[in-house]
Amino acid sequence: MEVTEGFVDDAEAPPNDVLSLEPPEDSPKNFAPSPDFLWLCEELFIRVEDVKKQGRERLGSKPISMRYYDVIHHFVKLWRRTVGDDIYPAFALILPYRDRRIYNIKDYTLVKAVCNYLALPKQSATEKRLLKWKRRATRGSRLSNFCVTEIKKRKSEPSPERRITIDKLNECLDQLVEERNAKGGFKGLSESPAFNFCLQNMTFVELKFFFDIILKYRLIGGQEDKLLSCWHPDAPEYLSVVSDLKTVTKRLWNPENRLRHDDLSINLGYAFVPQLAKKVSVSYEKICGKLKNDFVIEEKMDGERIQVHYMDFGGSVKFLSRRGIDFSYLYGESISEGPVAQYLKFNPNVKDCVLDCEMITYDTDRGVVLPFGLVKSSARQALSMEGICTQGYRPMLMVLDLVYLNGVSLIKLPLHQRKEYLVKILTPFPHAVDILSYVRCSDQIAIKRSLERAISMGSEGIVLKNFNSRYEIGARNDNWIKVKPEYLEQFGENMDLIIIGRDPGKKDSLMCGLAVYENESDAAEIKAAEEAEIISLDSDREEADEPDHNKVIKKFISFCIIANGISQEEFKDIDRRTRGNWTKSEDRLPPSSLLEFGSKIPEEWIDPKKSLIIEVKARSLDNTESSKKKFSAGCTLHGGYCRRIRDDKDWTGCYSLSELWRERRQRSGTAIGSLNKKYPKTDKARRKRNDIFVDQALEMDDAGLKSNVFANLYFYVLSDYIDPELNTRITKPQLNNLIKQNSGMLVQNLISKHHMENSFRIISGKLTGECKSLINRGYDILSPRWILDCVSYGKLVRIEPKHCFNVSEELMKIARERVDRFGDSFVSTISEQQLESLITSNIDSTPVTDYNHMDRSPELSQVPIFLFSGRICYVPEMFFSATERAALLSKIKLYGGLVASELINCNLIVVSMTTCSRDPPLQKLRESVAQLIANFDSPQPIPHLVTSEWIDRSIQENCQVPEEDFYPA
Numbered sequence: 001m002e003v004t005e006g007f008v009d010d011a012e013a014p015p016n017d018v019l020s021l022e023p024p025e026d027s028p029k030n031f032a033p034s035p036d037f038l039w040l041c042e043e044l045f046i047r048v049e050d051v052k053k054q055g056r057e058r059l060g061s062k063p064i065s066m067r068y069y070d071v072i073h074h075f076v077k078l079w080r081r082t083v084g085d086d087i088y089p090a091f092a093l094i095l096p097y098r099d100r101r102i103y104n105i106k107d108y109t110l111v112k113a114v115c116n117y118l119a120l121p122k123q124s125a126t127e128k129r130l131l132k133w134k135r136r137a138t139r140g141s142r143l144s145n146f147c148v149t150e151i152k153k154r155k156s157e158p159s160p161e162r163r164i165t166i167d168k169l170n171e172c173l174d175q176l177v178e179e180r181n182a183k184g185g186f187k188g189l190s191e192s193p194a195f196n197f198c199l200q201n202m203t204f205v206e207l208k209f210f211f212d213i214i215l216k217y218r219l220i221g222g223q224e225d226k227l228l229s230c231w232h233p234d235a236p237e238y239l240s241v242v243s244d245l246k247t248v249t250k251r252l253w254n255p256e257n258r259l260r261h262d263d264l265s266i267n268l269g270y271a272f273v274p275q276l277a278k279k280v281s282v283s284y285e286k287i288c289g290k291l292k293n294d295f296v297i298e299e300k301m302d303g304e305r306i307q308v309h310y311m312d313f314g315g316s317v318k319f320l321s322r323r324g325i326d327f328s329y330l331y332g333e334s335i336s337e338g339p340v341a342q343y344l345k346f347n348p349n350v351k352d353c354v355l356d357c358e359m360i361t362y363d364t365d366r367g368v369v370l371p372f373g374l375v376k377s378s379a380r381q382a383l384s385m386e387g388i389c390t391q392g393y394r395p396m397l398m399v400l401d402l403v404y405l406n407g408v409s410l411i412k413l414p415l416h417q418r419k420e421y422l423v424k425i426l427t428p429f430p431h432a433v434d435i436l437s438y439v440r441c442s443d444q445i446a447i448k449r450s451l452e453r454a455i456s457m458g459s460e461g462i463v464l465k466n467f468n469s470r471y472e473i474g475a476r477n478d479n480w481i482k483v484k485p486e487y488l489e490q491f492g493e494n495m496d497l498i499i500i501g502r503d504p505g506k507k508d509s510l511m512c513g514l515a516v517y518e519n520e521s522d523a524a525e526i527k528a529a530e531e532a533e534i535i536s537l538d539s540d541r542e543e544a545d546e547p548d549h550n551k552v553i554k555k556f557i558s559f560c561i562i563a564n565g566i567s568q569e570e571f572k573d574i575d576r577r578t579r580g581n582w583t584k585s586e587d588r589l590p591p592s593s594l595l596e597f598g599s600k601i602p603e604e605w606i607d608p609k610k611s612l613i614i615e616v617k618a619r620s621l622d623n624t625e626s627s628k629k630k631f632s633a634g635c636t637l638h639g640g641y642c643r644r645i646r647d648d649k650d651w652t653g654c655y656s657l658s659e660l661w662r663e664r665r666q667r668s669g670t671a672i673g674s675l676n677k678k679y680p681k682t683d684k685a686r687r688k689r690n691d692i693f694v695d696q697a698l699e700m701d702d703a704g705l706k707s708n709v710f711a712n713l714y715f716y717v718l719s720d721y722i723d724p725e726l727n728t729r730i731t732k733p734q735l736n737n738l739i740k741q742n743s744g745m746l747v748q749n750l751i752s753k754h755h756m757e758n759s760f761r762i763i764s765g766k767l768t769g770e771c772k773s774l775i776n777r778g779y780d781i782l783s784p785r786w787i788l789d790c791v792s793y794g795k796l797v798r799i800e801p802k803h804c805f806n807v808s809e810e811l812m813k814i815a816r817e818r819v820d821r822f823g824d825s826f827v828s829t830i831s832e833q834q835l836e837s838l839i840t841s842n843i844d845s846t847p848v849t850d851y852n853h854m855d856r857s858p859e860l861s862q863v864p865i866f867l868f869s870g871r872i873c874y875v876p877e878m879f880f881s882a883t884e885r886a887a888l889l890s891k892i893k894l895y896g897g898l899v900a901s902e903l904i905n906c907n908l909i910v911v912s913m914t915t916c917s918r919d920p921p922l923q924k925l926r927e928s929v930a931q932l933i934a935n936f937d938s939p940q941p942i943p944h945l946v947t948s949e950w951i952d953r954s955i956q957e958n959c960q961v962p963e964e965d966f967y968p969a
């Protein structure tokens with residue numbers, strides 16, 4: 001069908017009211033001249049401060065939030081009655097951090113400029129005092145107070161003929177932006193005419209708030225939403241869609257005129273928060289149900305989310321990140337230029353439109369789309385126009401959705417219709433602009449097949465979208481579901497954590513935190529707010545633990561320390577971008593309403609709202625008793641690694657406590673805990689994988705041959721065993737098997753009398769009921785550890801404390817004499833696993849008898865020879881020469897890793913560095929990996945696949961680096 005200008009009007013096209021959604025032409029006007037800035041200070045800022053000062057002590061019976069509301073309501077009414085309908089000039093000053101103007105003024109800059117203005121000598125005592133203002137700060141005091149105090153001492157208050165109006169101040173600020181950002185001619189703040197004009201003409205009261213504004217302080221801290229919703233009930237939500245105060249105030253000035261849901265929508269030229277995909281861990285069947293058995297399946301592309309605003313027939317094009325950062329200078333500002341924009345081939349009748357896309361990287365040398373990992377690292381260095389297309393890479397726009405067309409928002413249309421329109425208006429251009437393909441499906445088999453296919457193609461996963469769903473701005477719900485394989489040796493997805501603390505002495509570690517959402521705020525406040533109709537309460541109970549952009553972050557809590565993966569440049573970058581925002585903990589701790597620590601307190605902390613987000617690779621969760629106390633989250637990450645600074649996210653994008661809990665719940669799933677999740681007992685294929693330990697035990701005993709180690713001994717095995725170092729479960733049948741293979745005899749109960757006391761061993765790793773009663777009857781119970789050690793050493797090892805689960809005093813005494821203070825055996829040779837135990841116990845100073853109950857120690861991974869501990873690597877022969885492979889294997893073993901002989905047994909696959917993602921052997925290998933999940937009805941953990949470079953880099957960095965960055969390209 002030919003596309004005609006009016007095709008959106010066709011019968012099947014959007015309902016008519018969509019067409020009438022053009023923004024109203026009339027814009028708000030003020031009838032009175034601009035009020036004085038002093039008036040704003042007195043009518044709003046000071047009154048808000050007064051409420052804050054009075055605090056929670058009740059004045060009359062009004063709760064504090066009502067008192068704030070009164071002040072704000074009064075101000076808004078006053079503005080409307082005495083000034084007019086355009087409140088933008090005031091909002092820009094009241095909400096400076098929401099204002100787009102960038103001044104680049106930090107504490108330091110301001111202090112220097114003020115001292116300069118006071119004509120103080122360099123490094124004066126005053127200057128030093130001001131720079132250290134935080135030390136003297138009591139709660140609620142700010143740098144602006146201290147600056148004004150110093151000015152007061154030396155200058156008298158000016159009494160200008162005319163006060164500075166709000167408009168005049170805004171002009172000064174505009175000018176300040178220009179001065180501060182002027183290329184080449186950059187001047188210090190003290191030389192700024194705009195700044196000096198304000199200093200000379202403002203009263204002390206005004207000055208204080210002026211300083212706050214240029215420092216982008218939260219002037220009415222916490223009351224922003226009240227202010228916005230007092231002005232217009234839809235303003236808070238609308239601001240979250242358009243992220244621009246000017247747009248909000250221009251559109252929303254008559255409270256009678258409510259936005260329809262659609263208006264919380266796409267605005268040409270302004271970033272909106274894109275719809276996100278939700279991760280669910282349920283069966284494919286349930287997923288189908290959530291998607292109403294009618295959905296499309298797309299590949300999950302790994303790049304950066306980007307939205308294209310195409311305007312004026314391509315005369316102007318904008319590429320916006322989801323935070324509204326404009327990347328048009330990189331990709332092109334109109335269709336006549338730029339590495340991407342010039343390839344946007346739209347039907348000539350398209351005047352304007354908005355596309356939801358993913359920007360990926362295309363390898364021009366080899367003609368492939370780069371797999372994950374490389375995209376990000378290549379994009380990171382390529383933030384200049386020159387950088388972006390050189391070195392054989394180029395950006396490629398993968399279009400996912402069409403959400404706006406010729407003045408009309410399409411978000412109400414069902415997905416399939418948006419997709420149909422998309423292909424009608426846009427012609428792909430090879431390697432530069434493409435439309436993501438999809439298939440329509442209805443059952444779980446399709447999901448499973450697609451996931452298998454994604455794995456065998458080396459892709460990140462798939463995204464499923466309800467065929468008939470509308471586009472929901474900023475939502476993350478069941479209409480878009482992402483399905484990725486789980487990975488072995490990894491805890492959930494990478495987490496985006498907020499930096500909250502650091503120890504400046506230790507240059508290489510950062511404390512990170514989680515967000516806690518406001519699910520239940522203080523009951524009195526909710527009531528007051530409800531009465532005042534200033535917040536709408538979320539009634540959707542089911543989604544209660546679902547964070548989305550509408551939810552408010554209540555506070556942050558400490559979670560972990562990240563010591564790996566942060567390069568020197570990244571440290572400098574973090575430091576530069578947070579300078580001036582750090583507080584020494586010994587001077588002052590953060591209010592616990594903002595940031596909460598456990599027993600571990602960093603030397604310096606930062607307000608999370610002024611901090612940065614890093615993407616952290618999460619290997620496993622440590623919820624030992626000690627970490628429960630150390631971090632306010634009640635657990636911590638073990639082996640976390642910083643993959644990158646997330647420039648595309650701010651503090652609101654922080655991973656949350658509820659997400660962590662969901663992940664934990666899902667991991668614990670059906671069985672007892674995370675250990676079991678990997679190897680559900682019920683499943684055949686799983687059980688096979690579980691043979692790994694047995695294999696190893698046998699392998700150590702020379703090529704898996706049976707031995708006579710247990711000849712003439714009888715065994716009674718009571719329970720499974722969880723190996724504390726490998727985090728692996730060895731089941732009772734496996735233990736029995738191991739005993740049999742090594743010539744031991746099994747008894748099924750104790751009634752059989754045909755054995756002699758001293759040729760009989762009871763084995764248990766758990767205090768079961770039966771075990772208890774046997775202990776009470778005076779039997780010695782040995783740990784399965786003893787079985788494993790005997791098999792490993794190929795002989796009956798002498799009983800040491802670690803082999804004793806519960807034994808008589810006498811036996812324990814003998815056992816103790818066989819080891820030194822740290823439990824190191826005087827007799828047996830030592831395996832790496834055991835050395836690991838020794839070192840752990842040494843560090844923890846755990847009593848020697850406690851081995852069996854020990855957790856894998858986090859400190860351990862810092863010892864280089866345990867770098868790969870827990871890793872079981874499958875190194876397929878076909879990718880290496882014999883010598884190469886032998887070298888690699890010894891490296892793995894040297895650093896504590898194990899080698900598996902079969903794919904099914906491994907938790908990491910290593911191929912050679914020269915392997916190309918399209919090599920047929922690699923494709924076959926990935927197909928085998930895909931087969932691992934073939935018999936399951938929900939996503940299963942699979943091993944990561946890396947090139948041998950991962951081994952080298954891990955050794956070099958002395959920690960396991962992110963696997964996804966070492967995928968064969």
Ligand SMILES: Nc1ncnc2c1ncn2[C@@H]1O[C@H](COP(=O)(O)OP(=O)(O)OP(=O)(O)O)[C@@H](O)[C@H]1O
Binds near residue numbers: 300304463482496
């Ligand atoms: N077919 C697709 N449909 C929707 N989103 C896709 C698709 N392919 C890739 N994406 C990307 O996946 C992201 C959502 O996936 P996910 O929530 O796992 O985020 P992510 O890739 O980890 O990145 P982030 O942490 O930024 O959200 C989207 O923001 C988008 O950038």
Ligand SMILES: [Mg+2]
Binds near residue numbers: 303
């Ligand atoms: Mg992504």
Ligand SMILES: [Mg+2]
Binds near residue numbers: 493494
């Ligand atoms: Mg993510």
